[in-house]
Amino acid sequence: MKLQSTMKYSLCAMLTALAGHSFAAPDRLLANDGKAEDYFGYGAAIDGNTVVVGAHKADINGINDGGVGYVYVLGEKGWQQQAKLVAKPLSADDTLGGKVVLKNDIAMLGGMRRDDKGKDAGAVVAFARKADTWTQTEIFTAPDAKPGDAFGQSVAFTDKVLVIGAPRNDAKANDAGAAYIYTRSGDTWRYQSKIMASDGAAGDLFGIDVAVDGNTIVVGADLHDKTAENAGAVYIYVQDGEQWHQQAKLMASDGGDTDIFGVRVAISGDTALISARRDDVEGLGVDAGSAYIFERTGTHWAQAQKLTSPDGAADDRFGRGVALSGDTAIISAMNHDAQGKDTGALYVYKKRADGWHYSSKVVAKHAQPGDQLGWNIGLSDGKAVIATPHHDANGKESGAVYVQDLNQYSAFHIKNQVSVADKGKTKSSQ
DSSP: OOOBOOOOOOGGGOEEEESSEEEOOOEEEOOTTOOTTOOEEEEEEEETTEEEEEETTOOBTTBTTOBEEEEEEEETTEEEEEEEEOOSSOOTTOOBTSEEEEETTEEEEEETTOOBTBTTOBEEEEEEEETTEEEEEEEEOOTTOOTTOOBTSEEEEOSSEEEEEETTOOSSSTTOBEEEEEEEETTEEEEEEEEOOTTOOTTOOEEEEEEEETTEEEEEETTOOSSSTTOBEEEEEEEETTEEEEEEEEOOTTOOTTOOBTSSEEEETTEEEEEETTOOBTTTBTTOOEEEEEEEETTEEEEEEEEOOTTOOTTOOEEEEEEEETTEEEEEETTOOSSSTTOBEEEEEEEETTEEEEEEEEEETTOOTTOOBTSEEEEETTEEEEEETTOOBTBTTOBEEEEEETTOEEEEEOSSOOOOEEEOOOOBOO
């Protein structure tokens, strides 16, 4: 398939980095057929030189809010659109692309409101690339699907393991939630098991977000009430042969009401990054937000650090998005008022010998109020994808996505970097 150039450049859309490194100018991606209220960027993922963007409210061939995915690849002429991913069948209000994940030549788009197994039971549609051509390969639905389960609200996978969250599954209790695990052999995915929190309760929303690395799965339950109402919890599962068992339950050492710890999760090796984006941070304000680093030694998990914004304020929602790869972590604050109310920002952290330290802040240079940069983020090989589905370039809330190469620093460097990696209590979270 011939690449179709659809990049739209705009000086007013460039990003800048503050209080750390200065980055080379990023690229902005827009849908070539974008329209108002498509919410391009509601889901977004990056892997190497490929980006997939979901526009979950896009109308496709007269189907209202069916949703779609756009594929971009980086070539000699910059980022170019390679494909448009349309599910078959597709129905009104499927909202395909509300969640997007990408690895190697496979893209998976969540459609939590698809009706394949009942109204809003949800599904995940997989697409595979061969050469430059993308083809739909599979539609995943829960084997015990029920209406309203929201299967596909969260998705994560590796070459061998796929995990799909259904946070409104009622098997344990109303909206207690569940996650489904599939394993891959060759080109075939096989359903393996369903996991639920050992102490799950009504309204926990176990499966609101999921992450996987190797044989370890992380599942968020952001409305779990163990330490306080809606304080949240995260569950760790590890594989033992054909079985998955719970290895740990993680909770913030200082968790409080409505922190929603676990609303976003990420894992890299033995390190987990967990959002608590409605944490009321002392000195910053109500719902300023935070994120926690947990580390595993052997089979034991412990809180290592708590990260807060160096310039945060009330309602920033620091932790809207989290991503982690090796010694780099990125955290977004969608309501940060960097360039106007709720314009949003992205914060970059680097791990050093003494822990995680704030490195840089990325904001939209000429953002408009309400853009909420960082609604969704991703990280791969030092490149960050930063989504702003409320951006108005193609009409109100048509959406946009930025790709920032974190490796391409300019010569500018701030010597005195601000560290916000405050050490948290290291008591066992189990």
